[in-house]
Amino acid sequence: MQSIRDLKSNFSxxxxxxxxxxxxxxxxxxxxxxxxxxxxxxxxxxxxGTEMIITKPGRRMFxxxxxxxxxxxxxxxxxxxxxxxxxxxxxxxxxxEKWEVAGKAEPQPPCRTYLHPDSPAPGSxxxxxxxxxxxxxxxxxTLDQHGHIxxxxxxxxxxxxxxxxxxxxxxxxxGVFQTFTFPETSFTAVTxxxxxxxxxxKIDHNPFAKGFRDEGTTKKRRxxxxxxxxxxxxxxxxxxxxxEEDSPSDFCRSSFEGYEADDGELRKRKVAxxxxxxxxxxxxxxxxxxxxxxxxxxxxxxxxxxxxxxAEQLVPAxxxxxxxxxxxxxxSPSPSSSRTSxxxxxxxxxxxxxxxxxxxxxxPKPRPHDVAPSPCAPQDYxxxxxxxxxxxxxxxxxxxxIYGPYGAEQPLTQWSGPGxxxxxxxxxxxxxxxxxxxxxxxxxxxxxxxxQYPLFSYSCW
DNA sequence: TCCTCTGACACGTTTGAATAGT
DNA sequence: AACTATTCAAACGTGTCAGAGG
Numbered sequence: 001m002q003s004i005r006d007l008k009s010n011f012s013x014x015x016x017x018x019x020x021x022x023x024x025x026x027x028x029x030x031x032x033x034x035x036x037x038x039x040x041x042x043x044x045x046x047x048x049g050t051e052m053i054i055t056k057p058g059r060r061m062f063x064x065x066x067x068x069x070x071x072x073x074x075x076x077x078x079x080x081x082x083x084x085x086x087x088x089x090x091x092x093x094x095x096x097e098k099w100e101v102a103g104k105a106e107p108q109p110p111c112r113t114y115l116h117p118d119s120p121a122p123g124s125x126x127x128x129x130x131x132x133x134x135x136x137x138x139x140x141x142t143l144d145q146h147g148h149i150x151x152x153x154x155x156x157x158x159x160x161x162x163x164x165x166x167x168x169x170x171x172x173x174x175g176v177f178q179t180f181t182f183p184e185t186s187f188t189a190v191t192x193x194x195x196x197x198x199x200x201x202k203i204d205h206n207p208f209a210k211g212f213r214d215e216g217t218t219k220k221r222r223x224x225x226x227x228x229x230x231x232x233x234x235x236x237x238x239x240x241x242x243x244e245e246d247s248p249s250d251f252c253r254s255s256f257e258g259y260e261a262d263d264g265e266l267r268k269r270k271v272a273x274x275x276x277x278x279x280x281x282x283x284x285x286x287x288x289x290x291x292x293x294x295x296x297x298x299x300x301x302x303x304x305x306x307x308x309x310x311a312e313q314l315v316p317a318x319x320x321x322x323x324x325x326x327x328x329x330x331x332s333p334s335p336s337s338s339r340t341s342x343x344x345x346x347x348x349x350x351x352x353x354x355x356x357x358x359x360x361x362x363x364p365k366p367r368p369h370d371v372a373p374s375p376c377a378p379q380d381y382x383x384x385x386x387x388x389x390x391x392x393x394x395x396x397x398x399x400x401x402i403y404g405p406y407g408a409e410q411p412l413t414q415w416s417g418p419g420x421x422x423x424x425x426x427x428x429x430x431x432x433x434x435x436x437x438x439x440x441x442x443x444x445x446x447x448x449x450x451x452q453y454p455l456f457s458y459s460c461w
Numbered sequence: 462t463c464c465t466c467t468g469a470c471a472c473g474t475t476t477g478a479a480t481a482g483t
Numbered sequence: 484a485a486c487t488a489t490t491c492a493a494a495c496g497t498g499t500c501a502g503a504g505g
Contacts, residue, residue: 053498056467060496093464140466153465191466192498199498208497211472 007131031071034161037130038063042184044201049099050187051198058137058148062206065159065185066132070161072123079164080116080126081171082133084149087186094194102154104273109142109150120168132444140191151189158186 036042041063042050053059064194065082072078086105093102114136118125139148151157159182164175203209 062497203498208495209472210474210497212498281498316464 021075032163032178033070034163034178035068035070036182037066037068039184041205041311042182045198046184046186048197049195050185051190051193051195052138052187053193054138054140054151054153054189054191056139056141056144058139058141058146060137061187065136065161066130067161067180068130069123069126070164072127073165074122074124074127076123076165077120077167078123078126079119079166079169079175080131081113081119081162081164082116082136082149083111083160083162084138084151084157085160087158090156091152092154092156092188097195099188099194105155106152109152112147112149114147114149115169120166126163138187138189153189153191156186156188158183187383210240250291281443 045063052061086108089105090101091103091105092099094100114133116131116133118131119134137146137148137152139146139149140151140153142150144150161180161182163178163180164172166172166175188194193202202210
């Protein structure tokens with residue numbers, strides 16, 4: 001088994017230049033700013049290694065994606081989308097309290113994008129309140145007919161948020177895409193929780209899981225239903241305790257202890273406090289030798305040490321795109337390039353003529369305590385052209401199903417160009433983990449260009 | 462044997478219709 | 484008649500657990 005650390009070493013490119021997002025004017029493109037809600041909660045999960053359950057009928061995310069937008073033109077209409085991109089080309093397994101690479105990723109399932117039900121709506125609408133993707137559901141059913149986002153279990157994903165100025169779904173292609181990613185929202189898709197800490201964190205924070213809280217009736221119920229259950233639970237508790245004790249990771253502990261408190265709110269606050277403290281104390285650089293951190297977390301650590309508003313970055317674009325800015329940035333996967341074995345990183349040619357600078361707030365310091373390889377490999381850091389790996393060389397597997405918010409599947413395929421089999425790998429995730437949110441923007445000049453992106457496979461709801 | 466996935470289950474939250482009150 | 488507040492049951496979302504299947 002190849003460790004992520006080893007893989008990371010395959011990349012030696014320097015990080016992209018970056019600028020502080022907090023400066024604001026560093027991201028004037030469109031002036032659109034996106035901030036993630038509940039950043040503390042996301043961080044708490046992220047520090048442990050977020051897992052999201054996927055089921056056949058579809059499962060909501062928790063925490064669910066909720067963002068705030070500003071900088072939109074109040075009277076202009078926008079469409080908001082979310083999709084999930086693989087973080088790398090690997091499949092993972094949970095082994096002895098940590099994630100390990102378990103082989104190459106499976107072929108990408110049909111790529112779908114969740115369209116926010118309010119779309120299209122004027123900028124004033126999007127800006128007046130936080131935008132929730134509560135009803136977004138994840139599934140492992142590749143034949144899903146409900147428009148849920150299809151993922152593979154035991155694979156790592158990064159949610160992406162896209163906003164397009166468009167009066168309706170049919171004019172999306174003429175719009176300018178602004179893409180944001182929040183590294184702390186990355187997660188591993190699972191069919192059953194692997195990390196008991198994640199389970200506990202979910203139970204403690206998800207109102208629907210109140211029945212499983214310690215102070216609740218769970219124990220009684222289990223005791224009544226299954227005498228062995230209590231024993232098992234005790235065992236689980238021990239496991240938790242052990243894992244905490246065994247773990248040399250202060251990082252992990254600092255976040256996990258927070259919700260060990262009895263009171264939920266206190267717990268929540270403590271988590272937040274711990275996080276703040278961490279932000280103050282710990283700084284990581286995805287570029288520095290700290291694969292250890294990522295070992296426990298699905299996404300790179302730098303996320304913890306920054307503010308949660310968006311940074312802006314140009315999305316990878318085909319050569320014929322008209323990017324907002326031109327800025328030499330590394331290589332991105334070529335649609336025609338075949339996936340290389342192992343890291344899948346070879347043979348990428350540049351598709352990203354332009355990448356805006358991204359914030360580089362905290363100069364990170366390595367985390368010495370994390371030891372396990374991460375499902376979200378550090379090689380996925382910006383400039384490392386990660387997520388496309390699972391899809392690179394597999395252009396045929398990306399389906400673009402466009403679902404309309406008003407019921408029937410929208411015939412957007414009319415402008416989606418070539419059929420799924422012709423889609424090239426998605427543009428690489430330009431996630432710069434030194435930023436809060438990575439922001440991409442690009443034009444869609446015509447159907448042909450448009451069709452090169454896997455983005456447009458809308459999910460319905 | 463191990464790992465992953467599935468479906469039934471109990472419990473809590475959310476939602477919306479029905480009803481009562483103003 | 485219109486509006487608001489309350490009640491309540493069904494639907495939904497959740498993690499647990501046992502067992503199936505590769």
